[in-house]
Amino acid sequence: MSSPKEVRQKRASRIRRVVKKVANGRPRLSVHRSSKNIYAQVIDDVEGVTLAAASTLDANLRSSLKTGADVAAAAAVGKLLAERAKAAGVTDVVFDRGSFIYHGRVKAVAEAAREGGLNF
Structure with a gap:
């Protein structure tokens, strides 16, 4: 039987494979959420470099947030x-x-990034 970690990694790789197939050279906005923080980065898979990154651990965001694990914090990360x-x-x-369901904090990052001017 597979462990929960293996199941999550398999799901993430399956989703990432589909995302890379439809990318057509566009960078990938990858989101990771933990129980205490949320991280997002724009990755160029062709070159293998990170073009932009933001998280609730950034110094200028951390001071203005109550916690790094709520929808408001995720929206701030998406905007940044x-x-x-x-x-x-x-x-x-x-x-x-990734392996996360599109709702809650993950959805807040996506919507804030759209409002900030990113197209996807």
């Missing part, structure tokens, strides 16, 4: 990531939710 991605010259991305 969109600003940094636009500064790096990225406007079109493909959303990679």
Whole structure:
């Protein structure tokens, strides 16, 4: 029987495979959520580099947030990531939710990034 970690990794790789197939050269907006924080980054898979990143651990975000594990914090991360991605010259991305369901904090990051100017 597979462990929960193996099941989560298999699900994430399956989703990532589909995302990379439909990317058409666009960078990937990858989201990871833990029980205490949320992390997001824009990755260029062709070059293998991170173009922009944001998390609730950033110094300027941490001071303004009550906690790093709520929807408001996730929205702030999405907005900050969109600003940094636009500064790096990225406007079109493909959303990679990893092994996480698209609701709650993951959805808040995506919606805030869209409001910030990213297209996906």
